[in-house]
Amino acid sequence: xxxxxxxVEDDDLYSGYNDYxxxxxxxxxxxxxxxxxxxxxxxxxxxxxxxxxxxxxIGARPLVSSFGSRIPMASSMGRPMTGAVQxxxxxxxxxxxxxxxxxxxxxxxxxxxxxxxxxxAPPLEAKNEDAAEEKIKILEKKVNDLIEESCMAQSMGSLQxxxxxxxxxxxxxxxxxxxxxxxxxxxxxxxxxxxxxxLNLANQYANNEMYTEALNSYQVIxxxxxxxxAGRLKVNMANIYxxxxxxxxxxxxxxxxxxxxxxxxxxxxxxxxxxxxxxxVRMGQYTDxxxxxxxxxSESPNIKTGFNLILCYYAIGDRDRMKxxxxxxxxxxxxxxxxxxxIPSNDDATSNMVIEAIKNDKLHQMERDLKVLAEKYIMTAAxxxxxxxxxxxxxxxxxxVDMVKSSQYVELANDLEINKAITYLRQKDFxxxxxxxxxxxxxxxxxxxxxxxxxxxxxxxxxxxxxxxADRYADLAMNADRYNPAALINKGNTVFVxxxxxxxAEFYKEALRNDSSCTEALYNLGLTYKRxxxxxxxxxxxxxxHAILRNSxxxxxxxxxxxxxxxxxxxxxxxLMQVISVTPTDPQALAKLGELHDGEGDxxxxxxxxxxxxxYFPSNIDVIEWLGAYYIETQFCEKAIQYFERATLIxxxxxxxxxxxxxxxxxxxxxxxALETYKDIHRKFPENVECLxxxxxxxxxxxxxxxxEYATMLKKVEKLKEIREQRVKSGREGSARSRREGSAGSSxxxxxxxxxxxxKTSTMEVDVKVSQSETKQLSPHLDSGRESGHSSNSMKGxxxxxxxxxxxxxxxxYEASNPKELDASYVDPLGPQMERPKTGAKKRVDDDDFAxxxxxxxxxxx
Numbered sequence: 001x002x003x004x005x006x007x008v009e010d011d012d013l014y015s016g017y018n019d020y021x022x023x024x025x026x027x028x029x030x031x032x033x034x035x036x037x038x039x040x041x042x043x044x045x046x047x048x049x050x051x052x053x054x055x056x057x058i059g060a061r062p063l064v065s066s067f068g069s070r071i072p073m074a075s076s077m078g079r080p081m082t083g084a085v086q087x088x089x090x091x092x093x094x095x096x097x098x099x100x101x102x103x104x105x106x107x108x109x110x111x112x113x114x115x116x117x118x119x120x121a122p123p124l125e126a127k128n129e130d131a132a133e134e135k136i137k138i139l140e141k142k143v144n145d146l147i148e149e150s151c152m153a154q155s156m157g158s159l160q161x162x163x164x165x166x167x168x169x170x171x172x173x174x175x176x177x178x179x180x181x182x183x184x185x186x187x188x189x190x191x192x193x194x195x196x197x198x199l200n201l202a203n204q205y206a207n208n209e210m211y212t213e214a215l216n217s218y219q220v221i222x223x224x225x226x227x228x229x230a231g232r233l234k235v236n237m238a239n240i241y242x243x244x245x246x247x248x249x250x251x252x253x254x255x256x257x258x259x260x261x262x263x264x265x266x267x268x269x270x271x272x273x274x275x276x277x278x279x280x281v282r283m284g285q286y287t288d289x290x291x292x293x294x295x296x297x298s299e300s301p302n303i304k305t306g307f308n309l310i311l312c313y314y315a316i317g318d319r320d321r322m323k324x325x326x327x328x329x330x331x332x333x334x335x336x337x338x339x340x341x342x343i344p345s346n347d348d349a350t351s352n353m354v355i356e357a358i359k360n361d362k363l364h365q366m367e368r369d370l371k372v373l374a375e376k377y378i379m380t381a382a383x384x385x386x387x388x389x390x391x392x393x394x395x396x397x398x399x400x401v402d403m404v405k406s407s408q409y410v411e412l413a414n415d416l417e418i419n420k421a422i423t424y425l426r427q428k429d430f431x432x433x434x435x436x437x438x439x440x441x442x443x444x445x446x447x448x449x450x451x452x453x454x455x456x457x458x459x460x461x462x463x464x465x466x467x468x469x470a471d472r473y474a475d476l477a478m479n480a481d482r483y484n485p486a487a488l489i490n491k492g493n494t495v496f497v498x499x500x501x502x503x504x505a506e507f508y509k510e511a512l513r514n515d516s517s518c519t520e521a522l523y524n525l526g527l528t529y530k531r532x533x534x535x536x537x538x539x540x541x542x543x544x545x546h547a548i549l550r551n552s553x554x555x556x557x558x559x560x561x562x563x564x565x566x567x568x569x570x571x572x573x574x575x576l577m578q579v580i581s582v583t584p585t586d587p588q589a590l591a592k593l594g595e596l597h598d599g600e601g602d603x604x605x606x607x608x609x610x611x612x613x614x615x616y617f618p619s620n621i622d623v624i625e626w627l628g629a630y631y632i633e634t635q636f637c638e639k640a641i642q643y644f645e646r647a648t649l650i651x652x653x654x655x656x657x658x659x660x661x662x663x664x665x666x667x668x669x670x671x672x673x674a675l676e677t678y679k680d681i682h683r684k685f686p687e688n689v690e691c692l693x694x695x696x697x698x699x700x701x702x703x704x705x706x707x708x709e710y711a712t713m714l715k716k717v718e719k720l721k722e723i724r725e726q727r728v729k730s731g732r733e734g735s736a737r738s739r740r741e742g743s744a745g746s747s748x749x750x751x752x753x754x755x756x757x758x759x760k761t762s763t764m765e766v767d768v769k770v771s772q773s774e775t776k777q778l779s780p781h782l783d784s785g786r787e788s789g790h791s792s793n794s795m796k797g798x799x800x801x802x803x804x805x806x807x808x809x810x811x812x813x814y815e816a817s818n819p820k821e822l823d824a825s826y827v828d829p830l831g832p833q834m835e836r837p838k839t840g841a842k843k844r845v846d847d848d849d850f851a852x853x854x855x856x857x858x859x860x861x862x
Contacts, residue, residue, distance in 0.1 A: 132183040139176040143169050143193060147200050159207050166197075166204040173197045195227050202236070211240045231260030235272060242275075247283045251276060270300045277308060286312045301332045307377040314384060322385045326400065330378055330407040336367040375412055378404070382416055383423070394420065418452055451481035458490040470494050485511040485518045492524060501528045519548055526558065535566055553582045557589060569596050587617030594626070603630070614643075619650055628660065637664040655685050662694070671702065682710075687717050 029035050150165035173194060180189060202217035218237050221230050238253035254276045261269055277292035293309040296302070306329035313322045342359050344352040358364060382404070386396035397420040405413045454477035461470035471494040477487030492507030505528045511521035526541030539562045545555050560575035573596050579589045594609035607630055614623050624643045631640035641664045647657040658681045665674035675698050681691045692714040699707035 132179070132185075136176065136179060136183070136185070139172060139179065140190065140193060143172045143176060143197065146172060147196055150200055150204060154204065154207060159204070163204040163208050163210075166201040169197050170201050191226055195221065195230075199233070202233075206236070206240060211244055214240055232257060232268075234260070235275075238275070242279060242282075245282075247279050250279050254279070266300065270296055274305055274308075277305070281308070281312065286315045290316075297328055301328065303329070303332050303334075303374045303377050306332055307381055310381045310385065314388070317388070319389050322389055323399070323403075326381055326385060327403055329381060330404060330409055332374075334367075334370055334374060336370060375409065378409060378412060379415065379419065383419060386420075393423070397423075418456065421453075422456060451477045451484045451487060454480060455484065455486045455490060458487070458494075462490065462493060467494050467497055483514045485515040485521060488514070489518070489521050489524065492521075492528075496524070496528065499531075501531050504528050505532070517548070519545060522548075523555070530558075530562065535562055538562055539566070551582055553579050553586070553589075556582070560592070564596065569600055572596055585616050587613040587620060587623075590616070591620060591623050594623075598626070618646060621647060621650060624650075628664075632664070632667070637667040640664050641668075655681065655688055655691070658684075659690060666694075666698075671698065674698065675702070675704075686713075687720070689714070689717055689721065692717060 146165050146169035150162045150169060153159075153165060154162035177189060177194075198217055198221050202214050202221070205211075205214035205217060215237055218233050218240075221227055221233055222237075224230065234253045234257040238250045238257065241247075241250035241253060254272055258269060258272050258276075261272070263269070273292050273296055277289045277296070280286070280289035280292065290309065290312045293305050293312065296305045297309060306325065310322060310325045310329060313325055342355055342364065344355045382397070382400040386400050387393045388396065390396035390399055397416065401413050401416050401420075404410070404416060454473045458470045458473035458477060461467070461473065470490065474487060474491040474494055477484055478491060481487065488507050488511035492504040492511070495507065496504040505525060508521045508525040508528065511518050512525070515521075522541055522545045526538045526545065529535070529538035529541060539559070542555055542559050542562065546552070546559065549555055556575050556579045560572045560579065563569075563571035563575060573593065576589055576593045576596070579586065580593070583589065590609045590613035594606045594613060597603075597606035597609060607627075610623050610626050610630075613620065614627060617623075624647045628640040628643040628647070631637065631643070641661055644657050644660040644664065647654075648661065651657060658677065662674050662677035662681065665671075665677055675695070678691055678695050678698065681688065682695060685691060692710055695710040696707060696714055698704075699710060
């Protein structure tokens with residue numbers, strides 16, 4: 001209890017913790033007078049009292065050591081060093097060498113365990129580059145670098161640069177050999193480097209198609225006995241002879257290489273024998289090729305050799321061996337893992353991560369490519385041999401399907417059956433019950449096969465213009481596989497022909513969302529926008545399509561037509577010029593160019609394009625009409641006769657062309673020939689008023705006796721014409737009277753009803769013409785210049801009739817006597833049925849036939 005202190009209430013339990021000795025207060029040193037005085041005087045500048053050697057604080061007394069005498073310290077304030085030395089004698093120490101101490105510490109040495117006091121290491125001795133060995137090593141490195149640069153350039157496609165590097169490497173290597181010989185080291189030549197240089201040079205010559213130089217380089221290697229396994233390079237030499245189509249020499253070198261390769265290299269021997277078989281096929285020696293391929297299929301079968309063997313049997317027409325070879329082909333092991341391996345399980349997270357990592361790696365991609373290639377060969381072989389291995393095409397296909405069903409390619413059986421129906425379609429056997437029945441059998445199969453079959457059926461019915469059935473099977477295909485772009489396109493086509501363009505555009509857009517590279521959907525979408533008069537959007541679609549299909553004449557034609565509709569004739573001409581660059585013999589594109597140049601006022605250029613169009617297709621009435629009018633306008637009526645005579649041959653029932661021929665004879669001054677032509681026209685068309693009028697005038701001016709006869713006929717025909725007109729007029733009046741009597745309206749309303757009715761009638765006629773042209777399917781021509789029907793001819797005719805009326809007639813006595821009467825009688829047959837406003841020339845071309853051609857195109861699955 002004596003040591004127990006009771007706390008007083010006023011005492012602070014934590015007092016004293018902040019108290020410290022003021023000596024250690026460095027913050028107040030500036031105010032400490034004594035410290036500042038010491039700093040300013042010499043007392044503060046005295047040197048420190050330290051020992052010469054590190055020591056212990058023992059004071060100033062002499063240090064006595066068992067190995068030395070007393071050593072006075074340098075300072076009374078100093079500290080003697082442990083183990084100090086005197087006159088070089090060191091105090092012995094033990095077990096401290098690892099810390100950096102030494103037992104033989106000399107006077108003046110310091111503690112330096114890392115040896116930093118010794119300074120940097122001396123520089124390495126410089127190599128003497130003038131030495132022969134150094135020069136040889138430098139040259140060898142340069143040669144190796146050049147070989148690598150050559151190989152890299154070749155891998156990047158710079159074949160010329162690769163050849164230059166290979167040549168430079170050859171020059172450096174020869175300089176290296178000479179330098180070795182001069183230095184007396186000729187026996188130590190680097191044969192591997194020489195081999196690499198020569199081989200790379202030969203390869204680069206071959207890549208640049210310099211086959212003679214390549215063969216010479218290979219010969220240098222092959223003839224040098226110092227190179228091991230150089231005989232294999234005869235395969236490369238044989239490949240060059242094959243490219244040169246020197247097949248006998250190629251076979252010779254292949255066999256020489258085969259003799260120099262041991263049986264241990266089985267895979268290489270198989271490849272060489274496969275090359276030998278291919279060369280025999282090129283030479284037409286199918287029996288020798290079969291020998292090589294059969295040996296390969298017995299030793300190491302593979303898909304490519306099996307396919308080649310079937311081709312050889314097909315060439316010699318051996319049915320039984322074709323079947324056996326097809327059986328061998330579908331039995332070839334591919335050596336790839338099952339796809340189930342890549343299906344993740346729900347139990348093990350680690351294994352799922354591994355499967356996810358290898359699902360799309362290079363190895364799996366290679367396996368998929370190999371499987372796709374095998375299926376392609378099998379499908380091609382089946383389609384090739386099916387028509388010949390049995391008595392009928394269908395029986396042969398069924399035989400192939402049965403063999404495939406019993407193999408590892410079971411899923412190909414359905415594709416083969418679909419191909420069987422497609423083959424019927426391509427043979428244009430649309431009415432074959434087998435084709436339709438074959439496709440209908442897949443309605444109960446799995447969704448993928450069902451969708452493909454329904455797509456083909458929809459396309460088939462679309463071609464037959466059975467749009468209801470086409471729509472039904474398009475819906476079936478979409479229900480089986482909503483992401484099938486071909487099914488969506490077919491559905492859009494069926495809606496398009498019903499003129500529901502907005503809905504058709506939606507189906508095409510959905511097809512593009514499922515497959516952005518579907519060119520058919522993009523093309524049809526552009527046509528749909530064109531029908532909706534959304535020309536800018538249509539132009540955007542066709543520009544995108546042109547970026548994909550750079551050389552498609554159809555796409556470029558549509559772009560030209562769109563620019564024409566947008567009233568940009570220069571751009572339209574540019575695009576049509578590109579069409580001509582792709583298809584220089586297309587008559588409709590040439591005619592369209594002529595029309596555009598004619599609209600721009602460039603008659604000479606228009607004539608050139610129209611004339612080229614006539615040369616390639618001399619049956620286009622519009623082109624013939626323009627050329628004939630052009631020659632009449634330029635006062636070359638004799639040249640216009642041949643064009644109108646051709647028009648007469650094309651349309652023998654149209655009297656206007658024969659009248660044009662007679663008019664050309666009359667304008668050129670050949671009145672006798674004109675009279676004969678008019679007589680011939682009168683025999684064919686005895687009631688033609690215009691022909692009789694010209695006959696009367698010609699006979700009168702020429703003083704012929706037949707004038708009275710023709711005048712009498714003219715009066716009869718005119719009277720008959722008047723009677724007919726009166727009948728028609730009375731019939732109209734009678735119908736109008738009956739409508740007035742049956743109508744409760746006023747006379748004003750009756751008077752306005754007639755023009756309204758006639759307007760509706762004309763509108764209905766136009767609608768019928770448009771719908772008829774729109775129902776055309778799959779036009780075989782690229783052009784759309786003939787699509788405007790009757791309206792095109794009537795519009796075209798106004799320009800021609802205007803030209804005919806504007807032609808000078810001062811040198812024509814028959815017109816000078818009574819020009820007004822002649823103009824009226826001459827223009828009548830060319831007038832109402834051929835006239836059109838000139839401004840409407842740009843609307844002459846419609847896209848009905850051309851659109852329908854693409855709507856149903858390429859809808860079959862690949």
